[in-house]
Amino acid sequence: MRTDPEETSLKSRIPWHSGTFHVIIASSLMGVMGVSLIGPVLPELRPAFGISDAEAGLVITTYALPGIFLTPVIGLLADRFGRKQLLIPLLFTYGVSGGAIAFTTNFTIVLVLRIFQGLGATALAMLAITLIGDIYEGTQRDALIGVNGSMIGIGAAFFPMVGGVLGGIGWNLPFLLYGIGIIVGMLAIVLVDVPAQNESRDDVRVYLTRLFATSRSPRALAIFAALFATIFVFYGAVIIALPLLLSDEFGLGPELIGIVLAVVSLSNAVTASQYGRISQLRSGPELAGLGFVAFGLGLLMIGVAATILLISVGLLAFGVGIGLFFPSIDTIIITDFSEELRAGVMGLRTSTLRLGQTIGPVVFTGVAEFFFVETVNGYRVILFVVSVIVISLGSIIYVLLRR
Incomplete structure (x- = not known):
């Protein structure tokens, strides 16, 4: 049997033997677990606590809120004092508080x-990507960004199914799994080995001046706008509105909701796993623009679909878009911005994502509850309108992100 040289080369670039790389992947998975694990359980929280759809959405909003303000600060500290020094306490905070719920x-x-x-999750994914940029270079770096995105996609597919099964037994069981963050934190103490940082650092005032100037560039603003729009729609439409729609309109329980939501994550995982190869064919900005359009089309199909099968097809397209978009954006940030500002820019990236995570659930559930007699109809209308806007903006973002 012949072996594809390109495939062999790609596998050789993945450091599966590295304890540091294992912790990087685990940290990214902890970050995505924070929401995807309990997405299917949100409908179960309503009778458990006697709350409304909007109040159930606060479980996502409160989780995302600290990252809006604190991630840039953590990025600054990581640039000045080291990635590992920040990663370990964040993992412990995440595991203890999440498991206590x-x-x-x-x-x-x-x-x-x-x-x-x-608070603990504010910078887990950000520090993981930053460490990849610090330790690896060139095509290996691009491949590992894709692998990291693929593992996030696999986790995001796996966690809703696990959360759905556990949530069917008891609403609180999925939260116990957050305690794994404590184990990952202990492993990080022993396994993570990072290269020495450049000792010639600017003072805080100069650093912030450089970071602020960089973040105001047209290219950076286009990246942040695209990130915000993506995560706003993803959390508002797919993570919050869709599970409630599947529960109220189709009568699905948390187990089946978890399976349906897994489609988008599996599609994301498969696409991201091939990013190392795809990036050789198209530039990062081109792939980011194409990804934005792809999940807009997927969202349109979800909004008009009358069957679970068609919704799943829409989630498939949505996942392809996510699998192209996020690795592309991370590659652009790592390659286009100074190494001394890398964690800071990644912090602004994560802060933008947290802002979208915070606002998206509130907007989608709030509009559906206050402007429509039946929330099911409200979710349908919102999904359709937002999908049209996303598709329309996709071409504009494509142009702005191109060199």
Whole structure:
């Protein structure tokens, strides 16, 4: 049997033997677990705590809220004091506060603990990508960004199914899994080995001046706008609105909702796993623009679909778009911005994502509840309108992100 030289070369660039790389992947998975694990359980929280759709959405909003303000600060600290020094306490905070939610019956305490868990999760994915940029170079770096995105996609597909099964037994069981963050934190202490950082650092004032100037460039603003739009739609439409729609209109329980949501993540994982090869054919900006259009088309299909099968096809297209978009954006940030500002720019990236995560659920559930008699109809209309806007903006973003 003949072996494809290109495939052999690609596999050789993946450091599966590296403990540092294992922790990088695990940290990214912890970040995505924060939301995807409990997405199918959101409908179960309503009777458990006697809350509305909008209040259930606060479980996502409170988790995302700390990242809006704190991620840029963590990026600054990571640039000045080291990635590992920040990664370890964040993992412990994430694991302790997230696991503790399983033991409360007070919804206010749930929200408070989600804030602390969100604090721990603020920069997990950001630091993972930053470490890849610090340690690896060239085509290996591009391949590992794709592998990292693929593993995130696999986790995002796996976690809803696990959360759905556990949530069918009890609403609180999925939250116990967040305690794995404590284990990953202990492994990070032993396994993570990072290269020494450049000692010639600017003082804080000069650093912030450079970072602020970089973040105001047209290219950076286009990247942040695209990131915000993507995550706003993803969390508002797919993570929040779709599970509630599947529960209320199609009568699906958390187990089946988890399976349906897994489609988008599996599609994302497969696409991202091939990013190392795809990036050799098209530039990062081109792929980011194409990804944006792809998940806009997927969202349109979800909004008009009358069957679970058609919704799944829409999620498939949505996942392809995500699998192209995020690795492309991460590659652009790593290659286009100074190494001394890398964690800071990644921090602004993550802060933008957190802003979209915070606002998306509130907007989608709020509009559906306050402007429509039946929330099911509201979600349908919102999904259709937003998909048209996303598709329209896709071409504009494509032009702005091109060199």
